[in-house]
Amino acid sequence: MSTYRDMVLAIAGWGPLTRFARQRGLALGAGRFVAGERLEDGIRVAHELADAGRHAILDLLGEFVDSEEAAAAMTDGASEAIHALAGVPEPRRMSVKPTQLGLGISTELALTHMRRLARDAAEAKVLLCMDMEDHPRVEATLEILETLHDEGHHHVSTVLQSYLRRTPYDLERLLARDPVPELRLVKGAYREPASVAFPVKADVDRAYRELLERALQGGGTVHVASHDEALLRYAQQRRDALGVPRERTTFQLLYGVAQRLQTALVAEEESVGIYLPFGSDWYGYFSRRLAERPANLAFVLRSLFG
Numbered sequence: 001m002s003t004y005r006d007m008v009l010a011i012a013g014w015g016p017l018t019r020f021a022r023q024r025g026l027a028l029g030a031g032r033f034v035a036g037e038r039l040e041d042g043i044r045v046a047h048e049l050a051d052a053g054r055h056a057i058l059d060l061l062g063e064f065v066d067s068e069e070a071a072a073a074m075t076d077g078a079s080e081a082i083h084a085l086a087g088v089p090e091p092r093r094m095s096v097k098p099t100q101l102g103l104g105i106s107t108e109l110a111l112t113h114m115r116r117l118a119r120d121a122a123e124a125k126v127l128l129c130m131d132m133e134d135h136p137r138v139e140a141t142l143e144i145l146e147t148l149h150d151e152g153h154h155h156v157s158t159v160l161q162s163y164l165r166r167t168p169y170d171l172e173r174l175l176a177r178d179p180v181p182e183l184r185l186v187k188g189a190y191r192e193p194a195s196v197a198f199p200v201k202a203d204v205d206r207a208y209r210e211l212l213e214r215a216l217q218g219g220g221t222v223h224v225a226s227h228d229e230a231l232l233r234y235a236q237q238r239r240d241a242l243g244v245p246r247e248r249t250t251f252q253l254l255y256g257v258a259q260r261l262q263t264a265l266v267a268e269e270e271s272v273g274i275y276l277p278f279g280s281d282w283y284g285y286f287s288r289r290l291a292e293r294p295a296n297l298a299f300v301l302r303s304l305f306g
C-alpha cells in the first residue's frame with residue numbers, strides 16, 4: 001500500500017533486529033501501544049478505560065504459532081483472560097488471532113480452540129472477535145466464523161479489511177446470514193501483494209466507504225475501526241442519514257493512538273472501544289503500528305538514541 005509501510009515491515013522481520021527488540025522489551029517504546037506484559041496489566045487498564053467512558057477490546061498478544069503445544073498454551077491464556085474480563089463492566093470484548101490458536105497448523109485445530117473460547121465467552125458474557133490476519137488466512141477465518149454461527153455462537157464476530165479486493169464478496173456472504181454477524185471494518189495492516197490488495201491508499205479509503213455503506217444497510221452491528229477522523233465523521237453522517245440506530249455502531253481505536261479523537265467521540269456519547277493488547281509477544285503488533293506512521297518510528301528512534 002505504501003513504500004514506507006512495506007519497508008518498515010520488511011526491516012522489522014529481519015532476525016537480528018527482532019532479537020534486539022525483544023531484549024530491550026517494552027522500554028523500546030512498545031509500552032505506548034501495549035497495556036503491559038501480564039494479564040493483570042490488561043485488566044487494570046480495562047478498568048481505567050471503563051472509568052473514562054470507553055470499553056476495552058482485550059487482546060492477548062501472540063500470532064503465527066507453529067506448534068500444537070504453543071497453540072494450546074495460547075488458548076489457555078485467552079481463556080484465562082476471558083474469565084478475568086468477567087469482573088470488568090459490560091460491554092466486555094476480547095479479540096483473538098486465528099494463527100495464535102493454531103490456524104497455521106490446521107483449520108480444524110483453530111476451530112477446536114475457538115469453540116472452547118466461544119463457550120468461555122458465553123459464560124463470562126464476553127463478545128469475542130477473530131482478528132483478520134494476512135490474506136492466506138481469510139477464507140479459513142470466515143469458515144470458522146460460519147461454523148461457530150451455525151452452532152449458535154452468535155456472540156463471535158470477525159473483521160473485514162477494505163484493502164483486499166475480495167472483501168465486497170465476503171461482506172455479502174456475511175450479510176446473507178441470519179442473524180447478521182457483528183462486523184469490524186478496518187483498512188488492513190499486513191504487507192499484501194497488489195494481486196490481492198489495492199496498492200494505492202486512496203482506493204483502500206474509497207473501498208472502506210463503500211463497504212461501510214453496505215454494512216450499515218445490512219442490518220448487523222458495525223464496528224468502525226479506524227483513526228481516520230474524516231472517515232469516522234463520514235460513518236456518523238451516513239449512519240444518521242440512513243436512520244441506523246446508534247446502538248448498531250461502535251467506534252474502535254487502538255490503545256495509545258489518536259487520544260484526542262477518542263475523547264471527542266466519548267463526549268459525543270458514541271460507544272468507543274479501545275483495542276488493548278497485553279502479553280510478552282508484542283513485537284509483530286508493535287512493528288505494524290510503526291509501519292502505520294513515520295512519527296511512531298521517530299518516537300522509538302528518539303527513545304533509543306535521544
Ligand code: FDA
Nearest residue numbers: 131132159186187188189225226227228252253254275292
Ligand atoms: P490511516 O492509516 O489512513 O490513518 C489515519 C490517521 O490515523 C493517520 O493520519 C494517523 O494520524 C493516525 N494513525 C493511524 N495509525 C496510527 C498509529 N499506529 N499511530 C498513530 N497514529 C496513527 N488490521 C487488520 O489487518 N486486521 C485486524 O483485525 C485489525 N484490527 C483492528 C482493530 C482496531 C480497533 C483498529 C483501530 C485497527 C485494526 N487493524 C486491523 C489495523 C487497521 O487495519 C489499520 O492498519 C490501522 O487502523 C491504521 O489505519 P487507519 O484506519 O487508522 O487509517
